[in-house]
Amino acid sequence: MLGSLFALLSAMSFALNAIFLRRAVIIVVDISVGILISVSMAVPLLFLVIAFTGQIHTLLNFTWQGYVWLSLAGIVHFVFGRTLNYKCIQLVGANIANILSRSDILISVVIGVTVLREPLGWGLGIGVFLILTGITLTGLNSQRTQKSSESLYRIPARAFVLGLGAGVSWGVAPIFVKLGLDGIGSPVAGAFVSFVAATAILSLSLLKQKTRISISATSGRAAGFFFAAGFLSFVANFVRYIALDLAPASVVTPLASTVPVFVLIFSFAFNRKLEIFNPRVVIGAISVVIGTLFLV
16 A cells, blocks of 8 residues: 555656756746756755665675766666656646657567567557557647647647657666666666766766846746756655555556546646646556556
């Protein structure tokens, strides 16, 4: 029971993360500031968790190949994936961006079947079909709003490239994580290595005067939203680990996959004027969630 509650808390935290992101990206031009804030703040938080649980020694348990794979995972997931996702949310909102980025599940399935030679059963086929249906329904949606005072616009093709690109990045990164851990290191320590590598890469942007100007021009309100989003992302990942420790993956995974539904609920409650709500988006989100359940 407790594991199920933590799984739902993880899903809700991921959804709230998207809500705060939507608030932040509509008041800034350069989203690289927000990415640097949200990624780098996870490093000290994860270190505190590792220290508090007495696992500091696990940071030295990886092979050099493990550090390379985990670093690549961090760069692909948190630098490329998060950048594409932030830009997609900035362009079309959290509702649509969250559904489009669910292509990460499809990428994982393709890799599992073609590379890892995992069996392709009827449940897998139905799940893939439903996820594709959900993404397609969202794609058929012809309008969006950026602000309540603005007119309606067509969803640009760039949004699909950004959303699907984020999904591809998030679908590939877990393969690198698996190779990096390889049954040797702690998942939390592995996440720390990935975040450190991503933060190091993102910090290079500080060498550019344009980035430094963007940071100084970022309002306290926008920075606050980005900090809140980063913290919620950390909480979501952390409580998911706790849920997996308390309950079977067969219980945690379906509950954690309800993120698109919670995004719709929270968007309607807090960002109603900044998001689009129509039957296609709602049915698309539900279709993606049900499709994910078939893949469990």
